[in-house]
Amino acid sequence: MRKLLLWALAALLAAACTGAPAAVTPTATPLRHIRLPMGYIPSVQYAPFYVAVERGYFAAAGMEIEFDYSFETDGVQLVGAGALPFAIVSAEQVLLARAQGLPVVYAFAWFQKFPVAVISPAALNITTPADLAGKRIGTPVLGGANYVGLLALLAAAGVPVESVTIQAIGFNQVPALTAGQVDAVVVYSNNEPIRLAAEGQALNIIQVSDYASLAANGLLTNADTLANDPELVRGFATALQRGLQDTLADPAAAYTITKQYVEGLTDDALEQQVLAATLPFWQSDRLGFSQPEAWETMQATLLAAGLLAAPQDLTQVYTNAFVP
Numbered sequence: 001m002r003k004l005l006l007w008a009l010a011a012l013l014a015a016a017c018t019g020a021p022a023a024v025t026p027t028a029t030p031l032r033h034i035r036l037p038m039g040y041i042p043s044v045q046y047a048p049f050y051v052a053v054e055r056g057y058f059a060a061a062g063m064e065i066e067f068d069y070s071f072e073t074d075g076v077q078l079v080g081a082g083a084l085p086f087a088i089v090s091a092e093q094v095l096l097a098r099a100q101g102l103p104v105v106y107a108f109a110w111f112q113k114f115p116v117a118v119i120s121p122a123a124l125n126i127t128t129p130a131d132l133a134g135k136r137i138g139t140p141v142l143g144g145a146n147y148v149g150l151l152a153l154l155a156a157a158g159v160p161v162e163s164v165t166i167q168a169i170g171f172n173q174v175p176a177l178t179a180g181q182v183d184a185v186v187v188y189s190n191n192e193p194i195r196l197a198a199e200g201q202a203l204n205i206i207q208v209s210d211y212a213s214l215a216a217n218g219l220l221t222n223a224d225t226l227a228n229d230p231e232l233v234r235g236f237a238t239a240l241q242r243g244l245q246d247t248l249a250d251p252a253a254a255y256t257i258t259k260q261y262v263e264g265l266t267d268d269a270l271e272q273q274v275l276a277a278t279l280p281f282w283q284s285d286r287l288g289f290s291q292p293e294a295w296e297t298m299q300a301t302l303l304a305a306g307l308l309a310a311p312q313d314l315t316q317v318y319t320n321a322f323v324p
Contacts, residue, residue, distance in 0.1 A: 031064035032232070037075025037087040038067055039217075042262040044275045045190060047254040048110070048282070050261045052243030061235030067261070076220065080104045085225045086236060090145040091215035091298055092307075094317055099308055103223040106318040108237045108288040110244070111216035113209040113281045116149030119193050120184035121177070122202035129157030129206060138169040138182035143307065145217075146186040149208040152301045156212040190278040198270050209281075214301070215294040215318070216281070230322070237288055237322045244287045251275055288323040 038046065049067070052058050058065050068075075075087030076094075080102030094106045118137065120126040126135065132154070139146045147166075154161055169176045173185035174192055178201070187193065193205050208214065219240065221233055247254040255272055258265070265271050295314050302308035 029062065031059060032062055033066065034058075034063050034086060034236075035066045035068050035084055037070050037072070037078065037084065039070075039072030039075055039088055039090070041069050042067070044255065044258050044262060044265065044271045045278050046261075047251075047258045047275060047278075048240060048243035048247045050243075050258050051246050051254050052239045054257045054260070055243070055246065057239035057242045058236070061239045063232075063235065063239070076102070076104065079220050079222050082222060082224055085221055085229070085232060087220045088217065089220045090217050091295070092145060092148045092302060094220060095299060095302055095308055095312060098312055098317060099310075104220055105223060105226055105316070106215070106218055106290065107221045107226070107233055107322050108219035108240060109216065109284075109290045109323075110218045110240070110288070111281050112284040112287075112291075114145075114149055114152075114212070114214035114216045114294075115189045115278070115281045116146055116186060116208045117189040117193065118150065118153065118184050118186055118206045118208075119177070119196070119203050122204050124183055125204070126184055127204050127206070129153055129159050129211065132184065132206075133159055133163040135183040136165045136167060136181075138167050138173055138176045138185040140169065140171045140173070140186075142166070142168050146188075148298070148301055148305070148307075149212075149214065150186045151305050152212040152214055152297065153206065153208045155301065155304065190274055190281065194274050194277050195270070198273070212301075213291065213294045213297055215290060215298045218288075218290070226319070233322045234324075238324050241287045241324050244282055248279055248282060251279060286323065289320055290318045290323075 053065050072089050072093060076089055076097045078084040079087045080097055088110065091106060094104055097104045118132065126132060137150065139150055141147065151161065167182055169182065173187050174196065176182050177185045189207055193203060196203055219236065226233060255275055295318055299308065299311060299314065303311060
């Protein structure tokens with residue numbers, strides 16, 4: 001041991017004399033483990049998150065991400081209670097949670113456009129919101145993003161809610177539509193329409209975002225994290241923005257990374273179509289920025305539907321302060 005120590009000292013002295021830097025083993029700072037509720041099953045639509053993890057963007061911000069594909073409402077409750085710092089949720093959940101006294105805040109707009117649409121068989125010739133009058137429309141539940149999107153669409157187009165029949169059909173939109181149980185169904189624009197079209201079904205698609213600007217899916221945090229750990233929020237927003245930028249710039253590379261995180265992606269052509277259909281919903285001049293009018297429309301829709309009892313101070317509901 002003594003000889004080894006003397007040899008090491010001699011090596012250091014030699015390095016000092018020659019001006020060469022001494023070899024030093026860097027001390028790695030332990031990454032902070034972040035469990036992130038996603039609100040949905042593993043999917044190609046989460047490509048920006050997978051890219052940000054795979055390329056070390058979250059690690060550079062001091063985070064190790066664990067994807068938790070649990071229910072959206074579970075994530076809201078955990079973040080609201082301070083048990084977790086973040087969750088991925090749809091925007092209406094933020095307003096509804098705050099109405100229950102949960103101190104949650106929306107900190108990064110992952111989706112810039114509301115990704116919900118009303119689809120119907122082409123044979124029914126339902127091409128505009130006005131054509132929905134007198135029709136049976138299926139939605140998973142009488143709440144959530146699908147339902148809110150439908151109500152906003154009808155309101156923006158001046159179609160009375162009383163003129164349509166809205167049915168809660170569970171998450172069985174495709175079977176209900178193909179079986180003729182309803183005339184139209186409310187779906188996520190970047191999912192069911194792509195898969196049905198791949199099966200050869202001719203559809204008419206009415207995009208909610210063509211008629212109404214609504215706040216959409218994004219990053220939820222809480223008031224305590226914002227106040228006491230703002231750099232954690234900033235780091236997360238920066239990492240996610242970089243993942244979004246990379247995915248938009250090179251979807252093929254993002255898809256290759258996604259396959260490492262999502263099992264069962266066997267139909268590459270179809271899944272790449274799903275990713276391609278999602279890209280326009282993310283695009284923005286400033287990725288992550290929340291548009292005030294989108295939040296105003298969201299709140300007005302919830303109030304009109306009776307889902308929200310009183311208006312809230314929207315400056316407390318969302319923030320753009322951490323968007324790079």
